[in-house]
Amino acid sequence: MIVDIMNMLFNGTLTGAVYALIAMGYSLVYGVGGIMNLSHGAYFMLTGYLLLWMLQTPFFIGLEWLTVVFALIIITVIGGLTFLLLVKPLQDSHVAVVIVTFGLAFLLEQVVLISPSGTEVWSIGQLRLFQGYTMVFGYPIVHQYVFLIVMSIVIVLLFALFINKSKLGKSIRAVSQDREAAGLMGINASRILLYTVMISALLAGLAAFLYLPGASLDGPSMGWGYLLNSFAVVILGGMGSLIGSVAGAFIVGYTISFTNVFVPYGPSWAHLVPIIIIIVILLIRPQGLFGKKELR
Amino acid sequence: MLNLKIVKEKMNEFPSYLKSWVKTFTGSLTIFCLLILFVMPFLSANQSFTHVFLRQFSLAMIFAIFAASWDLLTGISGQISFGHAIFFGISGYICAYLIKYQSFPIWISIIISTVVAVFFGLAIGFPLLRLKGPYLALGTLAMSLILLKLFLMGSLADWLFGSEGISALPGLAATPVIEYFILFIFMILTFVILIQISKSKFGTILKSIRDDEVGSDASGINTTKYKIYAFMLSSFFAGLAGGFYALYIGAVNPTGNFGTVLSFFAILMASLGGLATISGAALGAFFFIFLEYALIEIGVVEIGNLAIDFGLYKFAIFAVILIVIIRFAEHGILKPLLERLKDLWDLLLGR
Amino acid sequence: MLEIKKIYHYYGKAKALEEISLKIEEKALDAVIGPNGAGKSTLLRVISGLEEPDRGKIEFLGERIDKLKAHKITKKGISHCPERRRLFFDMSVADNLKMGAYPVKNKEVYKAMKNFVYELFPRLNERRKQRAGTLSGGEQQMLAIARALMSKPKLLLLDEPSLGLAPKIKKRIFDVIEKIKQEGTTTLLVEQDAVLAMDIAENIHLLEEGKIEMRGTKKELEKEPRIKQVYLGI
């Protein structure tokens, strides 16, 4: 019993920590620019495969840490290009933005799928910074995951500091509160949005770097699951609310791990949990638990 | 009484209306295309022709119906659906179940499964209607994923048939040619009905809701009612297509009938043809199916020492097409292309 | 300093501005008065780049600015204090001012401007940690003006600073506007309250249904029977 509880608590925290990172950026992009970026999950997936591909290249033997730097830079640039090439020209139409980013996510998935590593399950365990585990109440606590949780908390705190204290962070908030007024202050809202999308892609990439070495690359379609779960997190916390996304991430995390551990046939039902959360929250409290704004 | 009189007048006008329509560019072109489609099956009795090439046309017709149903909901009424596979899949499953396990006749099964799809349209449309724009898109996507995952679930396999689905269904008809003509007739009916609807007062109301929901509400239109109608109508035709598709393939399974990729196809085909045109959906479907067919036929091409398998790349190519269309030609490419042709036609006829 | 030449602006098909020409000299305080819906706000929005004029030219310090985006125009030295204040309500007073000083790169200039506006509005200094959304209407208006001043503009555009305020507070705001002018900032004021506006402005332009119907100094306009009747209520 105590093992089950430990299992639920640890995995819930782990899932929450991963989704806090992914969902924070996703939520920020919507909050600041009203942009629903459906390729966000694909950024996470693609970072995993970028790491894999580079690790498979002889050049990087002994320089594994460099793959991380490159992967994060590439994914940040892809985020920026998504905004500049696809989203910015279509900003006035919600439908177009949703369809075009849906198309991009689909494209990234297919590109990975037709690559030589597309159809198998892969490990990028070389990038684990910590090996081994410690038994606590009979449950193995994996060190790499503890590292992930700590890093996630640190990143969330740094991010909150950045948004609340730095000049760029403040301009991001200004654009999100009143885009036109921000323009009158001399703030180039388009540029701020570009930075926001790039930051969100970077956060998704960081989450992939922290989580995937301890888990596995389950195929290019895994991006959709992460997208949908992030959406659940953000719907729960309220679009555009940072505290909301972090709280939402942990609620979703614990709900999933609870279902996994305590519900009969848990693992298959656990897939459904986030989707059910989405539907229920959308129907009873569309602004989310922490959001102020009604949906647009 | 008055209505009857109007109907009678319309009836009397009908032949002349048809005559003048045929003389228009769209009319002539449509008739031309329909004639080609009509004679197509008689071109060859060769097995490889009827069982492979002709069946691509049948498939295109099924997808034309499906894409048109999506266009009615998203293009005409502005309710973005990313989960159109819901109606397509549920109808396919019901149809397969009734035929295989309840030994219902094919046509009864298709009717029942289409009606069930409409109920799903109602059941899903009603709660999701409060959502707007991207939220509705993701709400419908989430719904379709729930269904996909439920049907995939091993623990529910006793009721929902698991990942194997239902197979070894009888065909829609005894021969591919009969199947072709059945689908041909249903496609024409679907398009006549949907185009008439989009031009009717009802269609105008749907468009006004799409363009300005608050304004429509303010001017006394019961927007909720009309949006539900749009959902039900759309799910009717999506369901019809789904039922046909199950019989066309001869089997149903979760990814093949509920997969996100099907919703993606509907979006792609309708966008190719041109959003909110209905008829564009047919153009898009034929273009799409034959592009897919061609890519698979081309297969592996060797350029230098690089081997490119187009069959493998097809989805990536579709994704690029979708992105390029939405980014650079929001009105589709096929419809505007036809309009350029029409200008040429008018020029030639000196109009 | 600012020269507007035959500007037209349409919202869809509805005409909001028709052949507007206007010239503002350096260090002047001009006012545009007119009834609700006349196009006063549209005129300021066109100048500051929030709307692009459909026809006509705008020159600022001899340079064409009518095709520029709002953030570029702000950097050229035009600051627009918009209608209904449009503060960043979830941010503190100090952060709002910081956003106002966005184009200012020099720390010394920033400090000087901050001291200047806090001197102008001591109330804001007392409340600098408070969220803008929790201020009273008068304080919010002060903050909006202060924020617009933070970029050290050469030309200040003020849209209805008296809107929704009690007469006593209106008076205070207008005193400050006069003071700003005396400090040497060229100002274009848009105001429905003609009495107040005519008291402090040197040149007054009457805008009605998108067209400038009359212009002149206070003395000249006071003689016009129509102004007297409609706008001054005498």
Ligand SMILES: Nc1ncnc2c1ncn2[C@@H]1O[C@H](COP(=O)(O)OP(=O)(O)O)[C@@H](O)[C@H]1O
């Ligand atoms: N965003 C807009 N879209 C359409 N019409 C507008 C918009 N803003 C203002 N208008 C119209 O333009 C005219 C001028 O408005 P405005 O410049 O706000 O006048 P004022 O500031 O003098 O009250 C009005 O008829 C108003 O209805």
Ligand SMILES: [Mg+2]
């Ligand atoms: Mg105004």
